[in-house]
Amino acid sequence: MFKRIHSNRDPGDTLGGELKKEFAVYFGKAGRIIRKLLEQNPRYTLIGMSLCILLSLVLSFTLFRQPQATAPATTPAKAAAEKQIAPVRDGLDQILATTSALQQTLALKKQVEALLAKPVLTPADSADLEKALDRLNQLQNHLNQKP
Known part of the structure; x- marks a missing residue:
């Protein structure tokens, strides 16, 4: 009634492994290009990373800062938080x-x-x-x- 299906697949073959085989050429090429740029311009790389860190620091303390609620304990935000907690x-x-x-x-x-x-x-x-x-x-x- 039911036909049994046998799979003769290699247990070492996985989705990640197959994707790696398929796209290894592209990842390798992108890695070589990035490595070449970093080796040719280490000073600009350091300056760029430092600027990103400083920009993140400034934004986290100014633009993305959440004001603390000084309202009574029955604020809608606190009620929602309690609802999520329990x-x-x-x-x-x-x-x-x-x-x-x-x-x-x-x-x-x-x-x-x-x-x-x-x-x-x-x-x-x-x-x-x-x-x-x-x-x-x-x-x-x-x-x-x-x-």
């Missing part, structure tokens, strides 16, 4: 809230079924039925809003 706690809280809503739904369903089983409803029964149906609707909307 995703497990948030997930458990969400599970507990959903479980509670489902338990309430089951209790309300039993209450509605008990009221509907009565042959005649009193005004108090009608009010209870209406409240239960409204609460079921609220719970359904609440459960549908959760991602």
Whole structure:
């Protein structure tokens, strides 16, 4: 029924090895050109690297500096950071809230079924039925809003 496929591939052949074989000519040529430029102009290379370091230093202390927040502890950034720190706690809280809503739904369903089983409803029964149906609707909307 199922045909077994045998692979006779060499275990030493890997994707990296094959890419290296294919593009070795280009990497070798680029390496030779770069080495030649560095050997011919060592002073310009040193000056260029030093300028890059200085530019990085200046930019890191001026343009890319993040101002420290001196606002109260309830800033949106801190709330977002706390949310990232404790995703497990948030997930458990969400599970507990959903479980509670489902338990309430089951209790309300039993209450509605008990009221509907009565042959005649009193005004108090009608009010209870209406409240239960409204609460079921609220719970359904609440459960549908959760991602």
